[in-house]
Amino acid sequence: MSDRYADYKRLKFDWPEERILRITMDNPGRLNSADAVMHGELVRVWRDIDADPQVNAVIIRGAGEAFSSGGDLDLVKEMTEDFGTLTRVWKEARDLVYNIINCSKPLVSAMQGPAVGAGLVAGLLADISIASRTARIIDGHTRLGVAAGDHAAIVWPLLCGMAKAKYYLMLCEAVSGEEAERIGLVSLCVEEADLQEKALEVARKLAKGSPSALRWTKYALNNWFRMAGPTFDTSLALEFMGFTGPDAREGLASLKEKRRPNFDPNSAV
Known part of the structure; x- marks a missing residue:
């Protein structure tokens, strides 16, 4: 494992095949809720990946039965009470979107269970997004107020x-x-039992493709997101x-x- 990933705490890394991170x-x-540590790591990891010559393709998934259950409620509480935390997370939220969009390496997401919050940013902004049939994709902002x-x-x-x-x-x-x-x-929907293998299959094809052709195809297509930058910045400020x-x-x-007494994925935001 490259030293560039050694200090991550909430994100775990492995190489299922050569050049696939x-x-x-x-x-x-x-x-897999996004606490302060994970939120910060999800922001900076795309810059590390972009600079890593060993990586041709990336897969992002969640541990266990969930992709990501949304923002950690302790972090959300701190945001409602402390302006410094609020502005830090606001900047991280902005950088998270732009860092994923600007990362030159093709990204595949494998979503199962609840897919919410900061994790869902990566899940939906992935170049190829794959969800299990029973995944529950939720944007929980309005429920939070x-x-x-x-x-x-x-x-x-x-x-x-x-409309949708x-x-x-x-x-x-x-x-x-x-x-x-x-x-x-999302790009594809598969049975939950097939999710991880399908993500690896797609990543394998991307890893074997022309890095330059894929990079500039991704760059061109992501200009649709960049052109929507003023809309994104305004919506983020309103949020x-x-x-x-x-x-x-x-x-x-x-x-x-x-969420008391048990952490129920059906109530995840």
Whole structure:
């Protein structure tokens, strides 16, 4: 393992095949929720990968039965109470989107169980997104009491159209992997038992392709996201403004109540 990945705590790395780097989001006991450590690591890992000459393709997945269950509620609480934390996470959220978009290496996501929050940013911005049939993709912003900003404002309308984007983002409805494929939100839907092997199969094909051709194809296609930059920046500002208001505090209290005493993926945000 390259030394560049040695100090990561919440992201685990392995090489299933030569030139294929696999990232596993791992927050034990919390269904891989993005706490402060994981959130920061998800921001910077794409720069490390972009600079790594050993990597031709990347897979991102979650440990166990979940992809990622959303923002850690302790971090969300701190954001509602501390302006320094709020502004730090706001900058990280912005950098996370742009770092993934600008990473030259092709990315494959393998989503199962709940796929929410910062993990979902990588899941949907992946060049090839693969979901298990029973995955539950949720943008939980409005349930928390803040605007559905972040990546959602640029990714969902481009992938599945404005009508579907408004329906799922405003109502905070869960999208199964099967439905996500039908509406164009993800590239592929497979049975859960086949998910990891399919992700590896796709990554293998990408790793054997022309690095230059894939890099510049990705760059050109991701200009659709870059052109939506003003929309993204505005939506992100509106989202983070919401964390200073009463709706976010009420939403946080409601979610904490739902998650007791056991951490239920059906209540993940």
